Amino acid sequence: MRSRLLAGGLLFAGACLAGSPGHRAREPYVVPVPLGLDIAAPVPPDNPLTEARIELGRALFFDPLLSADGTLSCASCHQPGRYFTNGLEQAVGVGGREGGRNVPSVLNAAYGRSFFWDGRAATLEEQTLQPIRSELELGLDLDTLVRRLSAAERYRTGFQLAFDDAPITRERVARALASYLRTLRSGDAPIDRFLYGDSSALSPDARRGFRLFVGRANCGVCHTIPLFTDHAFHNTGVAWGSADKGRFAVTGDDADRGAFKTPSLRNVAETAPYMHDGSIASLDDVIAHYERGGVANPWLDEEIRPVELSPAEKRQLIAFLQALTAASQVRP
Amino acid sequence: MTCRTRALLPCILVVAGAGCRSEGDGTAVAQVRAGAEALPPAHAKPLDVTLRRLWTSEYVDFYASSISADGRYLSRIDWSTGDLAVRDLSTGKLHRLTAVQNEEGKPWEDTNVSVFSADGRRIVNSWQVAPDIQLRVLDFEPDEDGVPRMAEPEVIFHNPEFYPYYPFDWSPDGTHILAKSYILAANTNQLALISVEDGSYRALKSFDWREPLRAEFSPDGRYVAYDFPPDIDSENRDVFVTSVDGTYEARIVDGPAVDRLLGWHPGGAILFHSDRGGSPGVWRLPMADGRTAGPAELLRADMLGVEPLGFAHIRFYYGVNVNPPRLYTASVDFESGTMVGAPTAVEDPARLEVLGWAWSPDGKFLAYSGAVPGAGGSLVVIRSDRGEEVRALRLKLVATRRIRWTPDGGSLIVFARDDKGRRGFHRIDLETGSYTTIVRNDQLDYPTPRGDFDISADGGTIWFATEGPDNVSLLAYDIEDGSSRSIEPAEWRARGSAIGFHDMRVARSSDGTTLTLVAPDTISSPAQSWIGTMPVQGGPFTPLARVESGNLIQGPEWSADGRFVVFATIRLEGEEGWTTWIVPAAGGDARPLDFGEYSTDRIRLHPDGRRVTFLAGESRGEVWVMEGLDRGGNASSHDDGSR
Numbered sequence: 001m002r003s004r005l006l007a008g009g010l011l012f013a014g015a016c017l018a019g020s021p022g023h024r025a026r027e028p029y030v031v032p033v034p035l036g037l038d039i040a041a042p043v044p045p046d047n048p049l050t051e052a053r054i055e056l057g058r059a060l061f062f063d064p065l066l067s068a069d070g071t072l073s074c075a076s077c078h079q080p081g082r083y084f085t086n087g088l089e090q091a092v093g094v095g096g097r098e099g100g101r102n103v104p105s106v107l108n109a110a111y112g113r114s115f116f117w118d119g120r121a122a123t124l125e126e127q128t129l130q131p132i133r134s135e136l137e138l139g140l141d142l143d144t145l146v147r148r149l150s151a152a153e154r155y156r157t158g159f160q161l162a163f164d165d166a167p168i169t170r171e172r173v174a175r176a177l178a179s180y181l182r183t184l185r186s187g188d189a190p191i192d193r194f195l196y197g198d199s200s201a202l203s204p205d206a207r208r209g210f211r212l213f214v215g216r217a218n219c220g221v222c223h224t225i226p227l228f229t230d231h232a233f234h235n236t237g238v239a240w241g242s243a244d245k246g247r248f249a250v251t252g253d254d255a256d257r258g259a260f261k262t263p264s265l266r267n268v269a270e271t272a273p274y275m276h277d278g279s280i281a282s283l284d285d286v287i288a289h290y291e292r293g294g295v296a297n298p299w300l301d302e303e304i305r306p307v308e309l310s311p312a313e314k315r316q317l318i319a320f321l322q323a324l325t326a327a328s329q330v331r332p
Numbered sequence: 333m334t335c336r337t338r339a340l341l342p343c344i345l346v347v348a349g350a351g352c353r354s355e356g357d358g359t360a361v362a363q364v365r366a367g368a369e370a371l372p373p374a375h376a377k378p379l380d381v382t383l384r385r386l387w388t389s390e391y392v393d394f395y396a397s398s399i400s401a402d403g404r405y406l407s408r409i410d411w412s413t414g415d416l417a418v419r420d421l422s423t424g425k426l427h428r429l430t431a432v433q434n435e436e437g438k439p440w441e442d443t444n445v446s447v448f449s450a451d452g453r454r455i456v457n458s459w460q461v462a463p464d465i466q467l468r469v470l471d472f473e474p475d476e477d478g479v480p481r482m483a484e485p486e487v488i489f490h491n492p493e494f495y496p497y498y499p500f501d502w503s504p505d506g507t508h509i510l511a512k513s514y515i516l517a518a519n520t521n522q523l524a525l526i527s528v529e530d531g532s533y534r535a536l537k538s539f540d541w542r543e544p545l546r547a548e549f550s551p552d553g554r555y556v557a558y559d560f561p562p563d564i565d566s567e568n569r570d571v572f573v574t575s576v577d578g579t580y581e582a583r584i585v586d587g588p589a590v591d592r593l594l595g596w597h598p599g600g601a602i603l604f605h606s607d608r609g610g611s612p613g614v615w616r617l618p619m620a621d622g623r624t625a626g627p628a629e630l631l632r633a634d635m636l637g638v639e640p641l642g643f644a645h646i647r648f649y650y651g652v653n654v655n656p657p658r659l660y661t662a663s664v665d666f667e668s669g670t671m672v673g674a675p676t677a678v679e680d681p682a683r684l685e686v687l688g689w690a691w692s693p694d695g696k697f698l699a700y701s702g703a704v705p706g707a708g709g710s711l712v713v714i715r716s717d718r719g720e721e722v723r724a725l726r727l728k729l730v731a732t733r734r735i736r737w738t739p740d741g742g743s744l745i746v747f748a749r750d751d752k753g754r755r756g757f758h759r760i761d762l763e764t765g766s767y768t769t770i771v772r773n774d775q776l777d778y779p780t781p782r783g784d785f786d787i788s789a790d791g792g793t794i795w796f797a798t799e800g801p802d803n804v805s806l807l808a809y810d811i812e813d814g815s816s817r818s819i820e821p822a823e824w825r826a827r828g829s830a831i832g833f834h835d836m837r838v839a840r841s842s843d844g845t846t847l848t849l850v851a852p853d854t855i856s857s858p859a860q861s862w863i864g865t866m867p868v869q870g871g872p873f874t875p876l877a878r879v880e881s882g883n884l885i886q887g888p889e890w891s892a893d894g895r896f897v898v899f900a901t902i903r904l905e906g907e908e909g910w911t912t913w914i915v916p917a918a919g920g921d922a923r924p925l926d927f928g929e930y931s932t933d934r935i936r937l938h939p940d941g942r943r944v945t946f947l948a949g950e951s952r953g954e955v956w957v958m959e960g961l962d963r964g965g966n967a968s969s970h971d972d973g974s975r
Contacts, residue, residue: 042578
């Protein structure tokens, strides 16, 4: 109920901001870019960023109307206070069903090149509807979604403002949600301040950790600046032998067996547990996983090899990973 | 690809047939080029443009140059001093704009890439103050005779974490510099927008270890075009456009070809160079509001090695280096220090820009590496002594400047960048063409800056110098177990980094017992370098020859019989070329080797003890202008020059 009031208030606020009927709300909106992130975050030509679409998407994101039983919203798993994750091993959907995979943060999704751990969605617009209709997540079929939204005055107004004419369609729901997600940018971490001129921003341990990260520990070959992900898919052996084949399920390419998308490490110290299945509880355990050289299997990525780290080096690596936490949380 | 190369390809295929397929990364040349040849050109009928050659001179690094707004001046590096200079194309005179004073004991300074502003009144350049790179701007003010005044540059950007080593363009309003910047610590390249007024740096787009070769603003300043590989494994390049506000990006030139951005014409079209259709040529793509506005049109075919210099008025200026250096083999009498007979050019069907070469231990094969002009990637060519057998291996290693054969002749060890841009030592299996990494710079306590190395007689150890912030070492690295130990003379270790043998070059004698080294000594006054020897297991250094500061040194190498050490020097200031020297390993005076008209910095000695192989050539730089870009339609074209 509180979420519905909040959602309604947000829509109302959006309408008020419009000034002359909807004009300002439809003007192109340029998202501020935090320190350390790229300016380039392309927006599809058929879904230009406007305040109206962003506000509509924000309302939808927080609205449990989007779940089958009206109890969950996108924000139930992507919690702003937890850097848009849920702090659990896996997603929990309607009826307490477990989703099977860890909840990835949606911060900086604007820079993504594919979505979900297996990359099966090429765009945000393609991604946003899938959790809604997935029975393991919000469990709501999309026709019902459209009927619910069409029955709500606040959404009829919101979609009219955002899309210039009446019909509420699943595609427009996707675009609105994608527009909101494009505004969630997280940067300005100590590593960014260090790179951009503040030599005191990283502690000595974090500096040594940075050198290890991009050097002998070989983390930087996949976790590349500025998002600390190469957006590619790698098999590190996590959950090898399980039913989840990762990227292989999308491509059918044997080389993709057990491969999952490299997650961004921004805010990683705040988003435990880790890996696609949430099976690794702490950063210490993550380091131990890579120290061992992952889990051996026929498709293990060639860059995953055992590396010997002293206790001091492990401490330094963790200090560096902690330095990837943004100076302030993103306001939802 | 030239007709000459096409005719020779079948020979390469026949000989290399058994070796073309590999389980590893090696890919035969023919397989790569077949893709480009199969692509039909978008518009095969050249348009009506004219080409004029404006100037011919010595070899020029055109990648570092740009044309002034009036087309009269060409910015460039003055290699004799490291200064920023301009060449007045109307008089041919070179005018220095800066006056760097490099002194022993101070960080080395020199300029690199420079770009004129759109109004021609300022120049931005990347300026090295070792180890950092700054961006500097200076005013360009020729006097009434057209002679530019020397100017005091202003540092607009300096951050040790970012190397803005390639300023590409000025924004049309003159407020920002579009630059390629490298984050050394993270092996990442970026396109950055740097404010001229306050030096603020914003990353427009980050890549990874790969880099755009060129980027430019659109005439209205709202967009940036750049070229980049389409996929992580591709050696092709496509052209992209991104908006300066970051909201728009599109791939505007794609296909199985190497498409390189040449520039954004003031009239709105993009020029690019492509090998599509099997012939390297210059193309034009109409653009409007950052989007394509028509099909690509071929402006001129058979144009290899075009280096863009920018636009003046509406004309496109570009540079070409012709007659690039090539490999020669010559017989030498080491006793008298003279060549016997004339050198013979090594036939190279691929016409590589040769980087490194070495003879096999049995002297039957020559391996050399280089880049294919105007195309992506690099090759290693294995050529039998008389040239009857030639194999070309295309590798995912680049910049393979240092090559050594393993003692068993079955593989090469190179210092190169791998497919993720990481420098290191790699072994290339000559049977399969695949490579395995021995050790990378980031896996060492300290990196080896130049990767000059040699390998032990048993093939188990490689020697190379590493350099840390206050520590330099000559390492003996065990290939098998990855262990290493320092073997530099104890007295050098005591003197620490002042010895500064980061430029150390090292070569092993054929009997496997002795190393020859170059060891700069910056403690002594005046500073100097030493050519000398030491045992392979470590021990005292025996100096053989002293080289005064102010000289660059290449080599040294051993003669096959171990009696002589050969090295080359060139004065940093002055017009003289390289001098090759031989010095007896047992001690004695160094004598120049008479190479006649050939000036070469690197020679490799053949195991037969009589021959040497070196790189030499009368390379020339030419500046050309393409005119008529605002015309279109007819096929007739003419040019004034030999191209």
